[in-house]
Amino acid sequence: MEECRPPGARGSVLRLTISTLLLLSTTIALGEPQKWPEGPGKSLVQRNCLICHSAEIIQGQRLSRDTWLKEVEKMAGWGSPIADAEREALADYLSQHYSPETPLAEPERERIKF
Amino acid sequence: MIDRREFLRLGMVTSLGLLAGCRQSTLPTQSRTPVGAIDPTPEQGFEFIVRNRRPKDLETPVEVFESYLTPNERFFVRSHHPEPKVSQGDWRLQIQVGGSDSIKLNFEDLKAFPPATVTAVLQCAGNSRGFYRPPVPGVQWGRGAVGNARWTGARLADVLARAGVGESSPENVVVSGADKPLMATVPVFERSLPLSKCLHPDTLLAYQMNDEPLPSLHGGPVRLVVPGWVGDDWIKWVTSIRVQAEPSDGFYYQKGYRYPDIEVKPGDSVPPESMKPMEELVTRSLFASPSQGARVSLSEPLNLKGVSWTGGEKTIEKIEVSDDRGQSWKEARFQGEAEPYAWRQWEFDWHPTQPGALTLLCRATDSSGFVQPVEDSPWNPGGYLWKSADRLELEVQS
Numbered sequence: 001m002e003e004c005r006p007p008g009a010r011g012s013v014l015r016l017t018i019s020t021l022l023l024l025s026t027t028i029a030l031g032e033p034q035k036w037p038e039g040p041g042k043s044l045v046q047r048n049c050l051i052c053h054s055a056e057i058i059q060g061q062r063l064s065r066d067t068w069l070k071e072v073e074k075m076a077g078w079g080s081p082i083a084d085a086e087r088e089a090l091a092d093y094l095s096q097h098y099s100p101e102t103p104l105a106e107p108e109r110e111r112i113k114f
Numbered sequence: 115m116i117d118r119r120e121f122l123r124l125g126m127v128t129s130l131g132l133l134a135g136c137r138q139s140t141l142p143t144q145s146r147t148p149v150g151a152i153d154p155t156p157e158q159g160f161e162f163i164v165r166n167r168r169p170k171d172l173e174t175p176v177e178v179f180e181s182y183l184t185p186n187e188r189f190f191v192r193s194h195h196p197e198p199k200v201s202q203g204d205w206r207l208q209i210q211v212g213g214s215d216s217i218k219l220n221f222e223d224l225k226a227f228p229p230a231t232v233t234a235v236l237q238c239a240g241n242s243r244g245f246y247r248p249p250v251p252g253v254q255w256g257r258g259a260v261g262n263a264r265w266t267g268a269r270l271a272d273v274l275a276r277a278g279v280g281e282s283s284p285e286n287v288v289v290s291g292a293d294k295p296l297m298a299t300v301p302v303f304e305r306s307l308p309l310s311k312c313l314h315p316d317t318l319l320a321y322q323m324n325d326e327p328l329p330s331l332h333g334g335p336v337r338l339v340v341p342g343w344v345g346d347d348w349i350k351w352v353t354s355i356r357v358q359a360e361p362s363d364g365f366y367y368q369k370g371y372r373y374p375d376i377e378v379k380p381g382d383s384v385p386p387e388s389m390k391p392m393e394e395l396v397t398r399s400l401f402a403s404p405s406q407g408a409r410v411s412l413s414e415p416l417n418l419k420g421v422s423w424t425g426g427e428k429t430i431e432k433i434e435v436s437d438d439r440g441q442s443w444k445e446a447r448f449q450g451e452a453e454p455y456a457w458r459q460w461e462f463d464w465h466p467t468q469p470g471a472l473t474l475l476c477r478a479t480d481s482s483g484f485v486q487p488v489e490d491s492p493w494n495p496g497g498y499l500w501k502s503a504d505r506l507e508l509e510v511q512s
Contacts, residue, residue, distance in 0.1 A: 053168065056167055060253075062249045071251050078297070078300045079300055108164070109161040109175065111158050111160060111162075113157075114186070
């Protein structure tokens with residue numbers, strides 16, 4: 001995010017950016033049609049995944065726990081603010097609700113105006 | 115303390131301010147909505163299968179492929195990062211060759227080059243990723259991350275020549291766009307292409323799509339058009355080209371969008387040197403009509419319609435349909451004339467012979483002799499290049 005960064009303030013600005021992005025993700029996520037199953041991982045998804053993604057790309061996947069964990073770790077490496085201690089819990093939640101055994105509904109269509 | 119409404123207001127203001135300050139998608143199935151019911155009110159937009167809302171990954175319903183050219187407002191969208199808004203007036207392209215000074219072009223400069231037009235298929239490398247088992251992470255595309263359009267623009271070779279680039283120049287062309295990740299820690303999207311493909315007369319810096327200004331969601335004002343090659347090389351919102359000795363060291367070239375050159379079993383660890391960048395599209399065919407799950411009458415013949423395309427400089431030679439799980443095949447009729455890089459439409463008159471659930475198959479044969487297999491495509495870690503015969507589930511009613 002080169003354009004947002006004042007000279008010599010990368011660290012603080014990056015932190016500010018992440019906190020603002022958290023607000024952004026929560027704000028946008030609340031305005032998006034979606035349902036997340038209740039559980040200890042629900043807020044982890046909302047706080048750590050929805051910064052960059054909307055619900056569809058997460059809820060449309062059916063992955064094993066190992067694969068979910070690898071995805072979580074990949075995203076952490078790319079800047080998701082998830083704490084080290086929360087990664088296993090997030091993988092638990094995702095694999096509990098979005099595993100290869102979880103039925104996948106026919107995708108909804110939606111009108112999109114360019 | 116702030117209440118929820120105030121929190122939302124503050125959040126939106128802060129978020130919009132941030133974005134402004136930075137300038138800146140069991141098996142997937144198709145809906146059963148009949149063709150005639152999907153666009154009665156075009157001012158409200160057109161129906162997509164939303165694979166990801168933010169950033170946008172939008173899949174085209176297959177019945178749209180009854181049209182030879184896929185309309186701009188119905189063409190699939192793949193995004194790596196949020197859509198940047200770049201006007202024609204603001205657009206600049208910087209070209210750097212080796213360690214020399216760069217040159218900069220604006221939109222009028224680009225329009226001044228002799229225009230060229232190519233009708234070509236654009237397909238996401240991960241189209242039909244959702245069919246792989248076990249499932250692979252990524253956008254779970256069904257059949258519709260593909261489309262066929264008329265692209266008009268300047269030949270990339272002409273533009274590169276303005277910067278002094280020719281056959282003896284460094285062999286890696288690194289192209290990137292105005293789209294930026296939300297966080298500086300997320301890799302930017304850039305790709306390396308071989309110089310030879312960039313100097314091919316059909317490779318374009320396109321500013322028109324189906325004779326209209328290139329829509330922003332499709333990479334307007336200017337995107338790369340690489341006919342016959344997979345979509346990840348069709349960089350959107352192109353703003354930077356570097357011609358250099360080494361390929362891009364970025365994630366999306368060194369790790370992303372790679373396909374194994376060895377047989378891989380699910381769970382296998384693939385040696386990095388066996389993961390190669392994808393280039394040519396694979397040969398495919400799709401049923402466009404009737405829709406998946408359609409109920410058809412035993413007493414009436416059915417006119418099946420579809421499309422088929424291939425990659426590189428190859429051509430589609432034959433389309434066949436099977437109603438007995440691939441034991442026997444009958445040839446379909448092509449519609450229209452063949453154009454290089456474009457898809458071919460086809461039709462087939464089928465007569466149901468018994469009631470009940472049935473799966474039809476279609477397969478293409480290309481000019482290299484490749485015939486689409488009935489079996490699932492080879493599993494690969496990225497879920498790329500699905501190339502199996504298409505399947506159409508029908509319910510025949512007496």
